[in-house]
Amino acid sequence: MSGRKQFDISAALDQAMQVFWQRGYADTSLDALGSATGLGRGSLYGAFGNKDALFGQCLDRYASIYGAQHEQALAAHPGDPVRAVEAFFGVVLDRIADPSVPSGCLIAQSAAQSSTLKDENSAQVRGLLDVQRQRVRTALADSSADTRTLDELAVFVVAVNQSLAVLSRAGTPDTELRSVARLACATVADTLTRAAPEDLTRG
Template sequence: MSGRKQFDVGAALDQAMRVFWQRGYAEASLDALGSATGLGRGSLYGTFGTKDALFRQCLDRYVSIYGAQYEQALTAHSGDPVRAVEAYFDLILSRIADPSVPVGCLIAQSAAQSPTLKEENSTQVRGLLDLQRQRVRAALADSSADARTLDELATFVVAVNQSLAVLSRAGASDAELRSVARLACTTVADTLARAAPEDVTQG
């Protein structure tokens, strides 16, 4: 029995993730991480490595939980990019409203602190934002709009997602957040309609 970890590593990682999510990297002290996970510093280092390594594992954990849900929402409406974006925002708003998790978004929280993160951490955060954009861009691909318009819309949708997380942390109401998401969906729909190739109606 000696030498075997007497705790649930996955559960400890989830608790550490919540600390980073709620406090941000800078304010997630080793004492706070230890208190949340129930582990001493030696066990933290022995299991997860440095604080930076633990942070990156928490980012991966966050994406493994929520990224799969976002992927499902965006791919569940093949041929209807507007509905896919609506489903994406519905899921985001449901997560924000969930009282069992911290307010906001771990990626948004981390992105706001990117200038103070170590390069490897900052690069991972940027990569996760790019992954969000790629997922949204793929959902928009069924549109007949040109590639540049779709690229810009994908960036816009991700920007709104991050804004919802920031606004929620600042105390914006569910109604206010839903209004932002609704206007974003209208913008996507209107932009796709205007960007349809002109030669579709010619002949």
């Protein structure tokens, strides 16, 4: 034994993630990270590297937790893209309503602060948004609508998701957030119906 204090790296990463999630990258100090994790600056640097490297690991951690939930929801209703999108928004709204985590979304929070991020972190945020779009687009592929319509709907769903996160940070009530999600799902359903070939819509 070296005598060096041992700590749970995964737990420290989760604690750091919540600080970035609550405060945003720009307003998160090393002192705040140290207070949340119980680690001194030396231990933080030794375990995670600098602030930017730690932030990147927190983004990955966030994406691995909630991205998996999104993927599971979107894949739960094969052949029914509207129900898949409804399930996706259900997961999003449940996270927003969870009192054990900060409001909003770490990715949305970070996207809004892109100008303060290092280039590699900004690119990472864009990449995570693109992964989300690709997951939604895959769920929509069961529709008979044309490719352009499906591509546009995937962007629309991700945009609504990010808007829900921003609205929740502003204190918008859960009932209003769920109303936004319902209208978004209705828009998806209506757009898919209108975009379907005529022979299919006639049954």
